[in-house]
Amino acid sequence: MSMILKRFNRDLMQKCTDHFSSQLSKEPGDGKPSEIQLVLHSQLYVKPFYGRLGYVEEGDEFDEDGAPHQKMILRLKSSD
Numbered sequence: 423m424s425m426i427l428k429r430f431n432r433d434l435m436q437k438c439t440d441h442f443s444s445q446l447s448k449e450p451g452d453g454k455p456s457e458i459q460l461v462l463h464s465q466l467y468v469k470p471f472y473g474r475l476g477y478v479e480e481g482d483e484f485d486e487d488g489a490p491h492q493k494m495i496l497r498l499k500s501s502d
Contacts, residue, residue, distance in 0.1 A: 435475050439496065446500040460496040465489050 439460070447454040464472050466483065469492055473479075477494040484491055 431471070432475070435472075439475070439498070443498050446498060448500070454500075456500045458498045460498065462494055463491045464494045465491055469494065 442458050442460060445454060446458060447456045460477075462472065462477070463486055464477070466489075469479070472494050475496065477496045480493045480495050484493075
């Protein structure tokens, strides 16, 4: 994979994380959640990519559309 594409993928995921982080509560009672969980189904060969972004594996590997996958979760808290 080219360096440009790798950087694009990383930057895209960071923008998504930043967007959801901005939706978190800044102070009690503001009506926003204090925690958000981002959940994805990662193909096994890209688990390290998501791991570097802070996602953690959950559960067993499973088949999705004929390819092995792993559920991965990133937990964002208002203090992050």
